[in-house]
Amino acid sequence: MDYLEIKNLSFQYAGSDQPILRELTLSIDRGAFILVCGASGSGKSTLLKLLKPQLTPAGKQTGNIYLNNNKMTDLPELFTTSKIGYVMQNPENQIVTGGVWQELAFGLENIGISASEIKSRIAEMANFLGIQALLESKTSELSGGQKQLLNLASVLVMKPDVLLLDEPTTQLDPIASQNFVDILVRLNREMGLTILLAEHGLESVFSQVDKVVLLDEGQLIFADEPRRISNEIKSNKPELSRFIVSLPSAAQIYLESGIQDKCPVDVLEGKRFLARHFPAIVSSQEELAELVAQNLASKSIQLNNCWFRYEKNGRDILAGVDFEVYEGEIFSLVGGNGTGKTTLLKVIAGIYKCYRGKITIFNQPIKKNQKAVAYLPQDPQTLFIKDSVEEDYKNYLDNIKMDEQEQVKKINTVANLFELNTILSQHPLDLSGGECQRAALGKLLLTDSKILLLDEPTKGIDNYGKKQLIKVLKELARQGKTILAVTHDLDFAAELSDRCGLFFQNNVLTTAAPKVFFSDHTFYTTAASRISRETFRTLVTTQQVIDACRAVEGVTDDQK
Numbered sequence: 001m002d003y004l005e006i007k008n009l010s011f012q013y014a015g016s017d018q019p020i021l022r023e024l025t026l027s028i029d030r031g032a033f034i035l036v037c038g039a040s041g042s043g044k045s046t047l048l049k050l051l052k053p054q055l056t057p058a059g060k061q062t063g064n065i066y067l068n069n070n071k072m073t074d075l076p077e078l079f080t081t082s083k084i085g086y087v088m089q090n091p092e093n094q095i096v097t098g099g100v101w102q103e104l105a106f107g108l109e110n111i112g113i114s115a116s117e118i119k120s121r122i123a124e125m126a127n128f129l130g131i132q133a134l135l136e137s138k139t140s141e142l143s144g145g146q147k148q149l150l151n152l153a154s155v156l157v158m159k160p161d162v163l164l165l166d167e168p169t170t171q172l173d174p175i176a177s178q179n180f181v182d183i184l185v186r187l188n189r190e191m192g193l194t195i196l197l198a199e200h201g202l203e204s205v206f207s208q209v210d211k212v213v214l215l216d217e218g219q220l221i222f223a224d225e226p227r228r229i230s231n232e233i234k235s236n237k238p239e240l241s242r243f244i245v246s247l248p249s250a251a252q253i254y255l256e257s258g259i260q261d262k263c264p265v266d267v268l269e270g271k272r273f274l275a276r277h278f279p280a281i282v283s284s285q286e287e288l289a290e291l292v293a294q295n296l297a298s299k300s301i302q303l304n305n306c307w308f309r310y311e312k313n314g315r316d317i318l319a320g321v322d323f324e325v326y327e328g329e330i331f332s333l334v335g336g337n338g339t340g341k342t343t344l345l346k347v348i349a350g351i352y353k354c355y356r357g358k359i360t361i362f363n364q365p366i367k368k369n370q371k372a373v374a375y376l377p378q379d380p381q382t383l384f385i386k387d388s389v390e391e392d393y394k395n396y397l398d399n400i401k402m403d404e405q406e407q408v409k410k411i412n413t414v415a416n417l418f419e420l421n422t423i424l425s426q427h428p429l430d431l432s433g434g435e436c437q438r439a440a441l442g443k444l445l446l447t448d449s450k451i452l453l454l455d456e457p458t459k460g461i462d463n464y465g466k467k468q469l470i471k472v473l474k475e476l477a478r479q480g481k482t483i484l485a486v487t488h489d490l491d492f493a494a495e496l497s498d499r500c501g502l503f504f505q506n507n508v509l510t511t512a513a514p515k516v517f518f519s520d521h522t523f524y525t526t527a528a529s530r531i532s533r534e535t536f537r538t539l540v541t542t543q544q545v546i547d548a549c550r551a552v553e554g555v556t557d558d559q560k
Contacts, residue, residue, distance in 0.1 A: 003030035003194065004051075004162065009063035010218075011046055013430065016059070020046045022218040023063070028211075030068075031192040033185075035205060035226075037246065038215035039462045040434020041423075044198040045089075047215070048164045051196070052086045053077070067162070082111055085155035089167040089433055089460070090379070091147035094154075100137050103150055107158050121157045129153050129183065143338030145176035152183070163187065165197045167433065170459050171378065173336045173488045175523055181205050200434075200462050201489070203527045206248045207266040214243060230255055230263040246463040249491075249527040249542040256546040270531035274545075278535050278552055299363070300451055300482040301325040301348060306357030308347055317343045318354065319506035327362075327450075330473060330483045331511075332493035334524055335503035341486040342378060344503070345453045348484070349375040361451065374449035378456050380440030384428035389420065389439045392428065396446055414442040417472055433460025441469070445476075452476070454485040458492050470496050494518050494526050494540045515540055 006026040012019040021043045028034055036044050049055040051065060053072060065072040072080070088094045097103045101122065108118045126132045129149055134142065142150065148168055155163065165184070169177040181204045187193045199205060206212070206226050214222035214229070221239045222229060230251055233240050244252060250270025254263050259277055264270045301324060308318040317340040325331045333341050346352045348359065350366040350373065361369040377383070386392040390411065397407045415421045418438040423431055431439060437460050444452060452473075458466050466489070473483055473496060487493050493500050494514045501511040502524060510517065518525045518540040519533060529540040536548045 002027040003032075003068055004028040005064075005066040006047075007064050007066070009047075009050065009065065010061070011043075011050060012060045013046075014058040014060075015430075016426075020218050021050075024215075024218070024220050026213065026220060026223060028194065028196070031188070031194055032211060033188040033209045034196045034211050034213055035202070035209040036196055036198040036213045036215065037200065037202065037243075037462075039242065040200075040438075040460060040465055041432045042215040043218040044215055045166050045432060048086070048166050048196060048198055051162070051164055052084050053080045055086060078111060082107075082158040083161045085158060085160035085163045087148070087151050087155055087163070087165040087168045089170050091144060091151050091171065092379075094151045095139050095147060098138055098140065100131070100134050100139060100142070100150060103139055103154055104135075104157055107154060111158070121159075125153050125157045128156075143336075144171045145173065145180070145337040148172060148176075148180065149183075152180075156187070160193070162194045162196070165195070167198055167200065167460065169199065169201065170433070171337075171456065171488070173334075174490055176337055177201070177488070178204050181208070184208075200246065200460070202246055203248050203491075206251075207269075214240070216242075226265055227263050242464045245467055249545070250531055252542050253528075253531065253545050253549065257549045267527055267530045270527075271534070274532060274535045274549075278549065297326040297328055299324050300327045300329075300361065301484065302360045302363075303348070304358045306347065306354045306359060308343060308352060308354045316506055318347065321357070321507050323501075323508045325482055325484050327482055328477050328480050329498045330477050330485070330496055332485045332487055332497040332500045333503055333508065334487060334490060334493060334500060339503050340506055341503045342455055344508075345375065345455055345484070345486055349373050349453055351375070372450045373453060374444045374447045374451070375453045376440055376444055376455055376457060378459070380436050380459075381428055383440050383443055387427055388425050389428060389431075389442075390424040393424075393443060393446060396443065410446060414445050417445070418442045419468070434462060434465060435460075437461055438465070438469075450480070451482045451484070454483065454487075456487060456489075457485055458487065458489045466492055490518070490524065490526050491528070491541065494528075495543070 006024055009021055009024040010019050011021040036047065038044055049057055067075065095103060097106055104122045105118050108121065126135055131149055131153060134146060169180050172180060184195060184197065185208050188195050197205065209226060211223060212226050212229055213220065216239055222232060233244060233255060244255065248265055250264035250266060250273065253270060254261065254273060261273060264273045303321050303323040306318055306321040307316055309316045335341055343352065347354055350370045359366055361372055384392045386395050393411050394407055397410060415424060418441055420439055420442055423435050423439065428436060428439065441457065461469065477483055497514050499511055500514055500517040501508045515538040518529045519538050526540050528542045528545050532539050532545045536545060539545050539548055
């Protein structure tokens with residue numbers, strides 16, 4: 001028997017009439033690094049929670065889980081508390097104390113570790129993760145990336161044998177996300193820690209894992225080495241087709257090119273693949289200068305010299321921001337954790353008020369036009385106040401005096417747009433991260449607001465779902481809606497946006513069209529751009545590179 005054995009595991013949540021996991025069987029070696037992926041609602045989070053007895057949700061479970069030949073349900077609680085670590089998607093939900101040191105000590109104190117050993121473990125872990133300077137900080141003062149590092153440290157000081165992580169990089173900026181994955185790789189390679197990581201963003205981790213586990217509607221449809229999934233896809237297995245867009249850019253480009261070669265799984269291999277088969281291409285058809293188009297539409301959002309701070313004597317979060325977004329434009333704002341992007345959205349939404357400067361919505365003060373703005377917060381659950389998604393929608397429409405017939409029509413339209421029909425009856429707190437995000441976006445559209453402010457709109461949504469979301473948002477923009485999105489998802493921004501901007505040092509910098517913006521950046525760029533910039537200078541999305549490869553003359557039949 002392998003170190004971790006899952007046999008015929010099924011699970012159905014209390015109150016649900018459909019199982020979320022179905023007859024799942026999986027074997028995991030000690031010290032393996034496993035990537036668990038699949039569409040939103042496929043059962044990834046549920047599987048991880050069932051591997052941590054303290055987090056097992058209410059419902060009906062059949063089948064068994066074994067750890068080192070012992071049935072999980074027979075293991076002592078003290079053992080599973082300390083030896084099976086769990087890092088949640090939202091770092092805010094895992095922090096339980098007000099100070100960093102106290103947070104690191106909390107779990108150790110609860111299992112009776114002596115004060116001297118607690119101090120020793122914390123010192124060692126702080127040095128390993130490079131968080132020594134944070135030990136005396138308040139947890140409320142930490143950025144999102146720092147909070148997630150703290151959560152990881154709080155788990156690691158318990159000296160676990162198994163580490164479970166549920167989309168831990170969702171709220172991290174691209175650089176912090178890569179650093180987090182690098183730490184996981186070190187933990188696995190240098191310490192032999194068995195890791196199960198549920199993720200939608202596969203670019204940075206795909207080539208690092210031992211096995212990819214793919215779930216679809218609660219069933220296991222693939223469990224093998226990463227590179228082998230391309231062979232499965234080439235075999236035209238229909239159940240894998242939705243997963244193609246979730247593969248790293250290099251693998252997608254290879255698969256769509258039709259060229260016979262070893263499947264590349266990371267940026268370096270992708271560069272070498274293009275260099276081998278497309279050596280003569282030095283630039284794309286478009287020059288960067290031609291991409292800088294003047295937007296002649298009227299301004300829907302305008303900020304002039306805006307300053308904001310949370311406390312009277314505190315530091316400025318916004319410092320002299322001059323920024324504008326045009327009617328019918330989709331603008332994506334990227335940047336590091338804790339730089340002020342979310343604060344900027346809240347100021348535009350009228351939630352916070354600048355102490356200096358002027359903000360106008362369609363050339364009117366915010367107070368006179370606040371109904372024109374709808375805001376999606378980072379935590380979409382905060383938008384819901386009723387016991388089901390449908391009840392919540394109806395409650396909102398009741399408040400704006402919409403008659404019942406119109407309500408039904410409106411809800412059906414939104415439900416079809418975001419594929420919500422199967423979850424309308426569910427409690428918002430019971431939804432997966434991606435399902436809750438889609439439901440929240442649906443509620444935003446009920447408002448008929450002309451401006452949509454979206455804070456991390458792809459959080460918890462798989463890549464196929466992102467493609468659908470992009471189509472919806474582009475159609476809304478064509479209808480005249482203005483969309484301002486704060487996002488860490490650079491591929492999403494590159495494919496969606498008319499313009500992108502980098503938020504740095506309390507202000508919006510370097511705004512440009514996506515091809516210009518991502519071609520000019522080294523770290524805040526897409527994998528497709530990194531792979532192709534020596535071959536196709538201004539192509540920044542995976543589909544653009546695929547289309548360019550297909551259009552190039554001279555790809556002979558014997559190459560394919």
